[in-house]
Amino acid sequence: MHKVFVEYSILQDMRLIYLNHMREWLKREGRLELLKGSVQPGLFVEIWNDDVSHEEYEDKKNRDSE
Template identity: 50%
Template sequence: MGIVFVEYKVFPEKREAYLQWMNSLTREESRLELYEGSDQPDLFVELWRDFSEEEYRTYKKTRLESAGSPWAGLADYVPGGAAKIHIWHFRRAER
């Protein structure tokens, strides 16, 4: 299992609308933590916990390629659209 980071910047003038949209979309998502850059307002990182690599691949494809996904609306808040939404999976490093 690992974690998924989703990183993007939102239009400053759309920040409040984005936060309302995100709240309605993720109200029941217990695996999600949302962070905003302390030094970079309007830069957001979603931290999703407990993702297998297989689940991540499906999740990423759905987020970035499926017009029918509830996540497709995120591109409207991001300068540059979906191309500027970055998604990565990390697994625990072996020491």
């Protein structure tokens, strides 16, 4: 089994937009888990489970940014 971990921070003025966007992703994609930093505000970690290849992750990321 492969997991992909993606860690990043979101600017405070963009967090509401980001969280709304991620709620939709979480509904569509059962393999995605989203963690929020408790010590560092704005820090997020995506965990992609169940054999997500790097290529598949990149494809999802690229489709979403269009």
